[in-house]
Amino acid sequence: MVLTEEMTLVERAMEAIRQRIAGRTLVPGAKLPSIRRFAEDMQVSKSTVVEAYDRLSAEGIIISRPGSGFYVAGQLAPLSLAEIGPKLDREVDPLWVSRQSLEAGGDFLKPGCGWMPASWMPETSIRKALRSLSRANDTILTEYGSPLGLSELRQFLARRAAGYGIDASPDQIILTGSGTQAIDQLCRFLLEPGHCVVVDDPCYFNFHALLRAHRAKVVSVPFTPNGPDIRAFEQALIEHKPKLYITNSGLHNPTGATLSPVVAHRVLKLAEQHNLTIIEDDIFADLEHEHAPRYAAFDGLERVVHIGSFSKTLSASVRCGYIIARPDWIDGLADLRIATSFGAGHFSAELVLSVLKDGSYRKHLDALKTKLADTMGTTAARLNKLGIKPWIEPRGGMFLWCELPQGVNASDLAQRALARDVILAPGSVFSITQSADNYIRFNAAQSQNPRIFGVLEDLLR
Known part of the structure; x- marks a missing residue:
């Protein structure tokens, strides 16, 4: 500083x-x-x-x-690269983008990160909710919440899920600290070290990191504009007998693709044949213009667990996610919640509920989706001028999955951009098979500064 x-x-x-x-x-x-x-x-x-x-x-x-x-005070810590600049020598791995984005100072540009600019979030609604909660009773401000989480918020989430065709009672919902914690809890609940898990290729890089922490065997199947490649998916189930399939429903990360009903039905049929559980991460639900198919809606929560949070549209600082699962799993998940984090975050849940019930949140989402659509078009046009081609035109969200000009390695480009205070998300961190070295993910919402494209133009010469 x-x-x-x-x-x-x-x-x-x-x-x-x-x-x-x-x-x-x-x-x-x-x-x-x-x-x-x-x-x-x-x-x-x-x-x-x-x-x-x-x-x-x-x-x-x-x-x-x-x-x-x-x-x-204290002893002098060893000199760290973090004190004098970006960690240019860090290997580009599944945690690389997150570490660089979270640790970088305010001078860095972050077209590779996975969240909105602070100015795009509903700050006024959050401050209003905070003022209201400051007058709340002591229980809300100081005590643990129940293991399942705030009852009123779970009722709200049940009504919200019904809008996506997911039939679940509030008793089938358990609140978590975040979407990532929801997946972590489910992995603890369903996996043993050495169990096999299927992911998309490419997929959200933190799936790789989290599954590594659980010592799971990870295999991937190619992802198409309509969902996983069905033939490759079936072959992976036959050959590896996986316990789980973890994927995004709605808007896919990093590709922005949307699941088709036909592919969803085929995946569920194969899951039934091979005793496979599906965890669908629906964290981008509120950024859709039209509702895409949900595995949980077709399946009735028999083999599918549905998770989400509000970090992308409300606040990444207010940590609150949720799990929607079959009724006979809830007690076990609640016990696991007590063992790993005791009670739910009462204050965070009350804050989220207050904002969601405020009529301004829906207006915020409408304005946000309009702004994203405009920004997506502008960013795609700027990238096209540099020879960086979007894989598809997403139906919503913030991500553009792009192919680089021939001969350009995304990891090398990201390392060189980091030295220019620009954090990119190279395709290699999203791919278990390392088959996306010539791809890169851009967050259109974080790509408004012209300097990003000036740096890219210089590095691509």
């Missing part, structure tokens, strides 16, 4: 000390300037320095020795 005019005087004083520590001007155990001296150096009041030192002490960066002054 650097000193900026937007900082308060206290923040500027704190940052000045942090920079001296980072630059080794102040080493562990070194005494800080006196309050009077530092106030003179910074041209601020002594009370400003007192508050700055108190806040740095609360963060554990410095310590106070009564009667002596303030000193730098």
Whole structure:
């Protein structure tokens, strides 16, 4: 971080000390300037320095020795590349895009990340809900929620699922900390180390990382504009006898493709024949212009588990996801919830419910989808000019799955772009078979800065 005019005087004083520590001007155990001296150096009041030192002490960066002054705390950590720039030497693996996107500073452009710009989210509705919750009773503000989660939100989600043709009672829904936690809980519930899991190729890169953590054997089948390649899917079931198939329903990540009814019926028929459970991640549901088929709607939740969250359209900071499953699994999932995270997030659930019940959320979604449609067209046109061709024209969402010009390796391009403060999502991180080295995923919502295309043009020369 650097000193900026937007900082308060206290923040500027704190940052000045942090920079001296980072630059080794102040080493562990070194005494800080006196309050009077530092106030003179910074041209601020002594009370400003007192508050700055108190806040740095609360963060554990410095310590106070009564009667002596303030000193730098702790031992000096080894010099990290994260302190001086992007991790250019990190191998491009399934966690690469997430790590770079989450850890990068504000100067980085992130057309490879998987979320909306902050300015596109319903900040006004969230603040309104927070004000309302600030006046709530102590139970909401301080206590654990039930293992299943807030009853009113589960009732809302049951009505919402019915709009997609999924018939489920509130008692078939369990809230989780996020969509990712929902998949993690289901993997804990259904898998043993060594079990086989089928994924799409390409698929959401965090599926790879999560399944690796569960020590599962992962096989993939090619994904087409209408869903998984049926012949390859059947062959994988015969050959590997997988326990699970994890996929996106609605809008597919990273391709933006939409499942067709014919393919959905064939997949479900094969799942029944081979005793396969399907986890469909429906995290992009609210970004559709028209509802695509859902496996859970056709299956009646016999072999399909439906999950989702609101991180893409409401807030990634408010962690709240859900699982919709067959009735006889809910007690087991609730017990697992207690064992791994105890109670549900009461405050987050109340906040999400408050925003979803606000009539402004539907208006927000309508405006968001319109903005995404416009942005998608603009981004595709800019990419086409560079010889980067979208695989399909998605029916909604934020992602464009694109083929690079012949001879361009996506991982190499992403590493070189990172040195220019642009984070890309190379196709290799989405592909178990590493068969997408000439593809790349663009988030149209995060691709509005012209500098992105200037950097790409330079790197593609």
